[in-house]
Amino acid sequence: MRARVGETTIAEADEADLVRIEGNWYFPPAAVDKALLQTSDTPYTCPWKGECQYYSVKIGNEILADRAWAYPEPYPGAIERVGRDFAGYIAFAPDVEVGD
Template sequence: MRARLGETTIATADEADLVRIEGNWYFPPQSVDSRLLHESDTPYTCPWKGVCQYYSIKIGDEVFADRAWAYPTPYPGAIEKVGRDFSGYIAFAPDVEVGD
């Protein structure tokens, strides 16, 4: 699976390595081109997943604010609910195309 914004591939991983949560594909951190992600100050805490870290995606001179997010330290109950540890896995906003 790939995550692309326009012509730029942001992440690539086998589907078996991804985690699906609430309709979003979460990519393992090592599968994401971290050079494109920049931490955002946007605050959010999911009631059941925990504190979220948003990222903006920078491609060339263009910045796409808050188009990616992760839960660096999910609540223990969230890991149990999902059935797999998704700490640090990264999901993307709808305008980032995720597919084969």
């Protein structure tokens, strides 16, 4: 599976390595091109997953604010609920194409 904006691939991994949560595919950290992400200061805490870290995606000179996010330290109950540790896995907003 790939996460893309236009022709730029942001992340790529086998589907078996991804985690699906609430309709979003979460890519393992090693599968993401971190050079295309910039840490965002946007705060958010999910009531069941924990504190979220947002990222903006930089494609050329364009910055797409808060188009990616991760849970660096998910609540233990969230890991149990998902059935797999997804700490640091990165998901993308709907305008980032995720598919084969």
